[in-house]
Amino acid sequence: MATHKYFFAGFGGQGILMLGQIMAYAAMIEGKEVTFLPSYGPEMRGGTANCTVIVSDGPISCPIIDQATCLVAMNQPSLVKFESLVSPGGHIFLNTSLIEQDVARGDVIVHPIPATDLARDIGEERAANIVMLGAIHKMVGGVKRESLEMALKKVLPESKAHLLALNLTALDAWKQK
Amino acid sequence: MEEKKLMKGNEAFAEAAIRGGCHLYFGYPITPQNEIPEYMSRELSKHGGSFVQAESELAAVNMAYGGALTGHNVFLSSSSPGIALMQEGISFMCSAEIPVVMLNISRGGPGVGGIQPGQADYRQATKGGGNGDYHVPVFAPASVQESVDLIYDAIPIAERYRNPVMILADGMLGQMMEPVTLPEHRAVRSEAELLAEKPWALNGHGDKRERMVIQSLHLKPEELEAHNMHLEEKYQSMRKELPKYQIKNCKDAEIVFVAFGTMSRIVNEAIDQLKTEGITAGLIRPITLWPFPEAAFDEIDPSTKVVISTELAIGQMMEDVKSAVAGRFPVELIYRTGGMVPTPMEVARRAKQILEAIR
Numbered sequence: 001m002a003t004h005k006y007f008f009a010g011f012g013g014q015g016i017l018m019l020g021q022i023m024a025y026a027a028m029i030e031g032k033e034v035t036f037l038p039s040y041g042p043e044m045r046g047g048t049a050n051c052t053v054i055v056s057d058g059p060i061s062c063p064i065i066d067q068a069t070c071l072v073a074m075n076q077p078s079l080v081k082f083e084s085l086v087s088p089g090g091h092i093f094l095n096t097s098l099i100e101q102d103v104a105r106g107d108v109i110v111h112p113i114p115a116t117d118l119a120r121d122i123g124e125e126r127a128a129n130i131v132m133l134g135a136i137h138k139m140v141g142g143v144k145r146e147s148l149e150m151a152l153k154k155v156l157p158e159s160k161a162h163l164l165a166l167n168l169t170a171l172d173a174w175k176q177k
Numbered sequence: 178m179e180e181k182k183l184m185k186g187n188e189a190f191a192e193a194a195i196r197g198g199c200h201l202y203f204g205y206p207i208t209p210q211n212e213i214p215e216y217m218s219r220e221l222s223k224h225g226g227s228f229v230q231a232e233s234e235l236a237a238v239n240m241a242y243g244g245a246l247t248g249h250n251v252f253l254s255s256s257s258p259g260i261a262l263m264q265e266g267i268s269f270m271c272s273a274e275i276p277v278v279m280l281n282i283s284r285g286g287p288g289v290g291g292i293q294p295g296q297a298d299y300r301q302a303t304k305g306g307g308n309g310d311y312h313v314p315v316f317a318p319a320s321v322q323e324s325v326d327l328i329y330d331a332i333p334i335a336e337r338y339r340n341p342v343m344i345l346a347d348g349m350l351g352q353m354m355e356p357v358t359l360p361e362h363r364a365v366r367s368e369a370e371l372l373a374e375k376p377w378a379l380n381g382h383g384d385k386r387e388r389m390v391i392q393s394l395h396l397k398p399e400e401l402e403a404h405n406m407h408l409e410e411k412y413q414s415m416r417k418e419l420p421k422y423q424i425k426n427c428k429d430a431e432i433v434f435v436a437f438g439t440m441s442r443i444v445n446e447a448i449d450q451l452k453t454e455g456i457t458a459g460l461i462r463p464i465t466l467w468p469f470p471e472a473a474f475d476e477i478d479p480s481t482k483v484v485i486s487t488e489l490a491i492g493q494m495m496e497d498v499k500s501a502v503a504g505r506f507p508v509e510l511i512y513r514t515g516g517m518v519p520t521p522m523e524v525a526r527r528a529k530q531i532l533e534a535i536r
Contacts, residue, residue: 021354025183028356036183036354040209041292061445066522137344143463 002057004142005065009050010095012114015129019072020051020157022133023048025151027055034062048077055142070140072132074102074115091140093132111139118173119174122166130170138176145158181356186321186346187212189357190254191220191278193325197332198363199252199278200226201244203237205259208292209348211284213254225365234259238266246380246391247277248371250332253279256348257298258288261306267341268307271408272393274377276335278328282351285489285516293516294348294439297490302345303467303497310405312412314419315343315466317437321355327464330362334419337460338411339377345466347489349439349518392459415468422470423462430459432528433477433506435498436487437463439518444487446521451528458528466494473503479505482535487511489518507535 006023010016024036038051052068054060067087073079073093086092088107097116113135119128130152137148144152152167184192185207190534191213194202202221204214212228221228231237234255238377245251255263260281270277281302302315316331318324324346335342372378395401426448436444441462448458459481461473477484484506486495492510499508509531513519 021183028181028183034183034356037349038352038354040352061449062442062448062521063349063355064443064518064520068519112197117380 003069004053004055005067005069006055006072006136007050007065007068007070007078007082007085008053008072008074009048009078012047012049013017014049014074015126016049016074017051019133020053022148022151022155023055023136024053024144025148025154027053029147029150030143032057032143033060033062037063048081050078050082070136073099073134074128074132075099079103093136093139095128095132097128111135113121113174117172119140119170122169122173124166124170127166127170127173130167131173134171135174137171138174157172179359180363181358183354184321184357185212185352185354186324187282187351188216189321189325190328190344190346190351191329191357192214192359193298194278194280194332195220195224195226195253196360196362197278197329198250198365199332200249201241201251202226202228202253203231203240203244203251204254205231205234205237207234207256207259209284209294209351209416210254210256210280212351213280213282217252224362232316234262235266238263238270241277241279242266242270242273242275243359245270245277246273248375248380250336251277253277255279255281256292256470257281257283257295258289260298261301264301264306266307267313268305268309268311269393270341271307271311271313272309272404273391274339274408275341275391276339276342277341278331278335279341280328280346283345283347285514291516292348294350294518295489295514295516296345296347296438296440297493297514299488299490299493302343303469311408312415312467313341313343314338314415316347316421317464318350318464319441319462320409321350321353322357324350325357326361332363335502336375338415340411340415345438347439348516349383407524420468420470420472421464423460423464424472424473424476425460425462425477426457427459427461427481428478429480430457430478430480431480432456432458432532433461433481433484434458434487434528435461435484435494437466437494440487443521443524445517447524447528450521453485454525454529456529456532463494466497469497469501474498474501474503474505477506482505483507483509483531485509485511485531488526489513520521
């Protein structure tokens with residue numbers, strides 16, 4: 001039974017919760033079991049934000065994780081704080097536009113992604129979360145590309161529907177070398 | 178059947194109340210349940226209902242009392258300190274036999290406490306903070322879907338017994354998102370149908386019928402005692418008809434955990450972790466906290482070494498666990514409090530220590 005345990009972390013305002021929601025929605029569209037657990041409280045007003053998304057082929061008993069199979073650190077404090085959360089052999093996605101530090105551990109797979117820079121290149125710095133989502137999709141899989149597109153359509157509120165094309169561009173902004 | 182939706186707990190709970198037939202909502206903002214009044218303020222009027230933001234929780238509970246007197250279904254939500262303010266109203270509504278469904282998205286206490294998840298309102302919910310001989314059925318869901326189902330089902334239960342019913346969830350359930358299948362909208366009843374079902378409802382007599390009075394004041398002790406005996410008969414029926422629980426793996430279990438709501442999900446994972454270490458553990462998950470499902474404890478295998486009450490509170494449910502175990506097994510406690518939530522690994526480790534000490 002395949003289970004992905006994602007932990008997304010960054011600043012409030014970086015779209016961390018939206019990132020987690022899109023991943024959760026995409027997995028649900030594919031008929032997978034899913035839980036989305038956000039941090040809540042003062043984080044929403046700036047400071048740090050994080051969420052846990054579990055995607056599984058079988059029932060998920062607990063939405064709280066001991067270990068993540070995939071950490072997505074959108075800023076430096078998130079890497080420092082949550083590096084130890086990743087299970088051995090797990091993945092760490094680094095937003096290298098904002099993180100200068102290296103991953104100290106040697107037992108994890110590190111993916112350096114300049115998400116904020118790539119997002120700025122396509123004209124919308126705030127789409128860094130979606131750039132990262134595209135990278136996760138390419139390197140870890142978990143859900144199909146078309147599910148992510150459908151999820152984007154579901155999660156974007158009507159008032160933001162015009163941003164769909166931009167988000168789809170963002171999804172492809174990072175290319176595997 | 179409706180398609181599955183990924184919904185935030187609080188929004189799903191509000192939608193479940195609307196679909197269940199909630200017509201009136203009264204509330205006052207408090208974290209971590211603010212999405213409920215927000216959702217109600219936007220959606221309830223679309224279904225012919227009314228939303229009122231009261232000036233306080235005390236006002237909200239008394240508006241609910243008055244609103245429910247008209248026979249319409251009323252839904253109330255708040256979080257721990259807000260529910261504390263509503264205790265007087267709950268006692269009054271039990272005496273006056275007012276059906277209201279209330280939801281507590283509980284957080285860490287005591288006092289104003291914090292805003293992270295807690296279960297330390299267990300005693301408040303099950304034993305009551307109001308005065309007098311009264312009870313409120315308390316349901317404790319463990320997932321967004323189960324919360325939706327229990328809220329939907331609580332509405333006819335409140336009507337059947339003419340008594341408030343509480344759903345005790347917590348900040349984690351309120352804030353998390355899970356896929357849910359929403360129930361169908363209950364048919365809207367006409368005013369005439371409503372009155373036929375609820376002949377006690379106060380809808381204005383218009384000189385066409387006798388004036389009716391609903392109150393919780395009974396100055397003659399003989400009358401009050403008779404009234405309380407009548408209420409007690411209802412509570413006895415609830416004790417017979419309502420207990421609900423889920424049991425997992427209690428045959429041959431060395432450890433039997435007792436946990437409800439959020440905590441039961443953590444325990445479920447801890448049980449899997451213990452299994453990899455050769456320790457068999459089971460779970461009794463009370464779905465009703467009052468009436469407490471004592472029958473579940475008769476299903477514990479005599480070979481079980483220890484029963485562990487596992488809580489986001491310091492041994493509040495443990496009192497009921499001890500009473501239900503009635504000396505048959507040692508009862509121990511694992512807890513975190515104040516909004517701290519343990520990981521499955523932490524629960525497994527502490528359970529192992531407890532078991533080793535007993536062996």
